[in-house]
Amino acid sequence: MSEAAKLREDICAIAKSMFDRGLTCGASGNISARLSDGTVLVTPTGSSMGFLDPDRISHLDETMTHLSGDPPTKEIPLHSAFYETRTGTGAVVHLHSTHSVALSMLPDTDPEDVLPRLTPYSLMLLGRVKLLPFFLPGDAAMGDAVRGLAGKRAAVLLANHGPVVAGKDLWAAVYAMEELEETAKLALLTRGANPRLLQDAEVKALAAKFDLDV
Template sequence: MSEEARAREDICRIAKSMFDRGLTCGASGNISVRLSDGRLLVTPTGSSMGFLDPARISLMSGDCRHLGGDAPTKEIPLHSAFYDTRAGTGGVVHLHSTHSVALSMLPEVDPDNVLPTLTPYALMRLGKVQLLPFFLPGDEGMGAAVRGLAGKRSAVLLANHGPVVAGKDLWAAAYAIEELEETAKLALLTRGVNPRALSEEQVRAVVRAFDIDW
């Protein structure tokens, strides 16, 4: 199987798994993969992640010209911003996952580090997650906001919208965004009960041990 064919299959397999588990619903969410030659595979606009057809995945040039397949998601600028600013990015996942969206609406969250330090795996897979302001869906300002981070964050949370995570490949991005959603769920479940989060010393130990950009 060619690299492109395998990537198409992986996009559909991961997307369906996320849809089936309620991590995104309806026609929400989108996924992209960068191939070794720089071209991008992107989920089509208006498509449900639970019912994707590998043959209809959008094929884009490295500079985001549509080469084949269905028309791509309108949030291409969001995806391309990660590819252009974070060297080594091979996959980007964007979801409308419930707990992450709920967390983005709480007034007390720290916009520079949305997730409380509850587990080591959130630190390991995500680093600090930046809260970005509200944008209209498809607004190119989302991409500009990601570019403004100059590649310093692999994960952002769009206010009232959902998380976006970049990884070295599609699987890494998928695992990381699921960790984000589970940590957001933990944060909401423990809100107001003063949970024992990781101490500053424990956070530093995790950061040192796993060489996290913190």
């Protein structure tokens, strides 16, 4: 099986798994992944993540120009911004996952550090997550906002919309996205209960051991 065929199959299998687990619904969410030649495979616009056809995945060139397959998601500005600014990005995942969206709407969510420091894994996989303002879906300004971060964040949360995560490859991006959603869920479940957060010394130890920028 060729690299492109394998990646198409992986995108569809992962997308279905997330759909089946309720991490995305309807025709929401999108995934992109870069091939070794620099071109990019992207889930099509208006498609359900639970019912993707590998042969209809959009294929774009290095400048995000459509080459073949169905028309790509309208959220291409988000994806391209991560590829352009974050060195080593091999895949980008965007969902409308419930707990992350809920966290984005709460007035006391820290825009510079969305996730409370509840577990080591959110720091290890995501670092600090930036809350970006609300944009109309598909607005090119979303990409400009990501570019404004100069590649310093692997994940952002769009207010009233959903999370976007970049990873070194498809699996890394998916694992990080799932960690973001689970941490957002933990944050909502423990809200008002005065949970024990990771202490500064513990965060510093994590940063030193795993070379994290937190």
